Amino acid sequence: MLTPEQMLRIEPFFPLPHGVPRVDDRRVLSCILFVIRNGLRWRDAPAGYGPHKTIYNRFIRWSRLGVFNRILTELAAQSGETDNLMIDATHLKAHRTAASLLKKGLYPDVSDAAEAA
Template identity: 40%
Template sequence: MRRYELTDAEWQALEPLLPASRMGRPRADDRRILNGIVWKFRAGVAWRDVPERYGPWASLHTRFRRWAADGTFTAMLQAAQARADAAGDIDWLVAVDSTIVRAHQHAAGARKGGTRRRPLGRSRGGLTSKIHLACDGRGRPLALLVTGGNINDCTRLMQLVQAIRVPRLGAGRPRVRPDHLIGDKGYSSKAIRAWLRRRGIAHTIPERADQIRNRTRRGRRGGRPPVFDKHIYKRRNVVERCFNRLKQWRGIATRYEKTAESYQAAVTLASLLMWL
């Protein structure tokens, strides 16, 4: 096994999750192709620089784009999560957060609109993207979104929580609701707290200093402070550790992909291997 390649155990878990080829000539070896895709994003190189032992770079890129477009990587991630849930291996104390990713100059230039949208935010540091992530209590990704770097965290929380969808191996609806949700002050708003209460999701989110001052200034009309458990909040660091593991992939720590679809597929692939 070479550097960055799948182990035998990882391949045995991944092979049944890959889509079958039903028509046309037999496709190139799936393990070799997947090893080349993983190597590309782990090393953070251009497609043309992937070693020749993985086959033509155009074949790797075509297969990656096909699997990104048809949702293969997302389906594989959900299948791995379903296996873990059936074994009782998921801690449903969910932590949410986001991280900024610098975008390389090669990430710019994609056609705007349609399926080739490119959520890039412009700031003093240049072009950036943001990964919004929800992970379980053991630091493994449950759901993720990719937006421009200038998008506020609280505006995507509802969409992020709704993206949590862990299928059942047998009969039954997918698991979509955390037992408890932990977020930092960036998610502190009345609208978010009310939405979580309506869905029956307990949460631990600290108040911002300005919100505390405004509530105190209004006296009784300000209402009661939200419940905050500092011991539960200490477990929020699992999402930070999850980001650290994801950013060990150089192709994720810096965004080189032009489209959000491709970049999110790369993050999904890295998340899948964390579950394995």
């Protein structure tokens, strides 16, 4: 679960509610990160995070609104220059339909994050 300090730092990037109280953004974002980090299907998300359909819908909505792109861009800009370069050699096997997620706008595109800054 994200700490309250972490959530406070990225809270300005989330859209404002439209009158109807929504499920806790911190809990939903924590679940999104958990599912993506562990390579789970949405329906395999732990029940403690809430309904998997809510988590999935929020991920899709925030992806289309560019919430994740703005968060990553701002956090990268706040980090400043470093002397370290990290290279990740993770190898993931993806299903052939995974390539279409970026085209449909369902997964954050961070390839132009440096240009936005």
